[in-house]
Amino acid sequence: MNIEFDWRVGDQNDNQETLAQLKRRRRPPRPWWFWLLLVGIVAAATAGGVLYVKDRARQAEEQIVFQIQSTIDLEARAYERQDVGLFLEQQDKSDLQWYELQSRRMDTDCLEKEDADSAQDHVCQPVPVLPAQVQDVDLRGDVAWVEVIEGDPALRRARFYRQTDQGWKHTSPQKSFWGVAVELNYGGLIFRYHRRDEPYVDSMVEAAVQTFDEVCTELGCALEALPQFDFAVHNAPGAPIQKKDSVYQLDSPWLAGLPLDETQAAPYQDQIEYAIAYDLASLSLASLAGRQGSTELVDALAHEYAVWKSQDAVDEAPILKRLVAKHGKEVLPEVLLSLEHIRTLNVVLVQWLLISPTDHPVDYFQTLLDIEQEALYAGRKETFLLLQDPVEPGWIAQQQALYTQVRAKGELPLPAVKVQSVEVSGDLARVTLEPHSPDELSPGWTDETAFFRRRQGDWKRSSSASQVKAIRTANADVRSAATAHIEGF
Numbered sequence: 001m002n003i004e005f006d007w008r009v010g011d012q013n014d015n016q017e018t019l020a021q022l023k024r025r026r027r028p029p030r031p032w033w034f035w036l037l038l039v040g041i042v043a044a045a046t047a048g049g050v051l052y053v054k055d056r057a058r059q060a061e062e063q064i065v066f067q068i069q070s071t072i073d074l075e076a077r078a079y080e081r082q083d084v085g086l087f088l089e090q091q092d093k094s095d096l097q098w099y100e101l102q103s104r105r106m107d108t109d110c111l112e113k114e115d116a117d118s119a120q121d122h123v124c125q126p127v128p129v130l131p132a133q134v135q136d137v138d139l140r141g142d143v144a145w146v147e148v149i150e151g152d153p154a155l156r157r158a159r160f161y162r163q164t165d166q167g168w169k170h171t172s173p174q175k176s177f178w179g180v181a182v183e184l185n186y187g188g189l190i191f192r193y194h195r196r197d198e199p200y201v202d203s204m205v206e207a208a209v210q211t212f213d214e215v216c217t218e219l220g221c222a223l224e225a226l227p228q229f230d231f232a233v234h235n236a237p238g239a240p241i242q243k244k245d246s247v248y249q250l251d252s253p254w255l256a257g258l259p260l261d262e263t264q265a266a267p268y269q270d271q272i273e274y275a276i277a278y279d280l281a282s283l284s285l286a287s288l289a290g291r292q293g294s295t296e297l298v299d300a301l302a303h304e305y306a307v308w309k310s311q312d313a314v315d316e317a318p319i320l321k322r323l324v325a326k327h328g329k330e331v332l333p334e335v336l337l338s339l340e341h342i343r344t345l346n347v348v349l350v351q352w353l354l355i356s357p358t359d360h361p362v363d364y365f366q367t368l369l370d371i372e373q374e375a376l377y378a379g380r381k382e383t384f385l386l387l388q389d390p391v392e393p394g395w396i397a398q399q400q401a402l403y404t405q406v407r408a409k410g411e412l413p414l415p416a417v418k419v420q421s422v423e424v425s426g427d428l429a430r431v432t433l434e435p436h437s438p439d440e441l442s443p444g445w446t447d448e449t450a451f452f453r454r455r456q457g458d459w460k461r462s463s464s465a466s467q468v469k470a471i472r473t474a475n476a477d478v479r480s481a482a483t484a485h486i487e488g489f
Helices: 032-081 084-089 096-104 110-116 118-122 195-219 269-288 296-311 318-327 329-340 345-353 361-378 381-386 393-409 464-487
Strands: 003-010 016-024 132-140 143-150 155-164 167-170 181-186 189-194 228-232 242-244 247-251 419-425 428-433 449-455 458-462
Touching (some): 032 155, 032 167, 132 155, 181 195, 195 269, 269 329, 296 329, 318 329, 329 345, 345 458, 361 393, 361 419, 361 428, 361 449, 381 393, 393 458
Parallel strands (some): 189 228
Antiparallel strands (some): 003 016, 132 143, 155 167, 181 189, 242 247, 428 449
């Protein structure tokens, strides 16, 4: 574009004279490299700004991760040292329910209370606080959703931390993390979970439904009070499975822990299958027992059957594994259905294992003692208590304490026992065991004699004091009868 200006003056006759002239000439076009350079400068400035912002964001995120990791480390260290004050300093005091729940995790007596009083389960959290490594942080306002790896074997878990004036504090699980609630109903078998847990719950549901169908096929289905499973999103990590009526409450998989290897079983899968198998079996077997309903024998065998169905772990079913060894797995449904007519373990052993206390006393009592020890080691409490004399409160309390001790230490009080001889007198039996060297015995175990007493058709372990008392009573009855006979003359 050319721009020209003329500056002129004139008189009354319109005579004009040009005083000055300004002319702007067209500038030559800029070279191509100028524009490329300009674009490069603008791009570099923009990129520099973006990188600066990103670097500041990265530094801020690294600082947050560092602060949260420090809180996690302090929690684990305080728990290890049982420093209650330091541990609670890392908790979110504004969340009173969470703060109270976390304070229970420092109760070191919880494990001992758990078996002594099952009512303590809902107020006691014997869950260790493990060291953990932050993997990912998702900020949501003043709360961070944190994915960590912890434990051995290593598991992925979700934790939540709130930013306070005193730094980042461990706070309760945030329901918004899990999303929309979902309910799945399969023929009365109900699962309740949330959308974030769906990928992990799906595999559990598939296995649970298969167990449900198998048990119904083998034992029949008692459709009343079928189990329901709620995956809770508000518990402390590692809370035990709890059951109220027919509803099981479990942790969300993100709280229970997700295996790093996706080929590994989802959390709680075995427990869910166990619960389904046990509930269905106990209902079916109790209905078979008729008026008598569920008995100790029915309950023990239902638990053993559940172990077999959920884990295929026959070795952890002390009674049923002997039946499998003799007749094969195919016989188990038949054995359980025969409880419609069988009321005692004695009949099960006589009918299915072909051993009796009269014809094969050594084999019979050896079997009872082996079942007792295996039940202790496998954690089959129902089977273990089935073999104890229920009429002796002191003996039952002693054996329950023994069970708790063995489960806590993971070792049996005696090496494998071997019966030498059996003396049976009426409803009493004295079983002599092969001696053990002192270094093989646990503290407090020196007696190499086991006592049994027959109660309602079954032989039950009893204390030596009970035997002495029974013998004295029998002798007293004999003397009284003899005295009455003499006086009659």
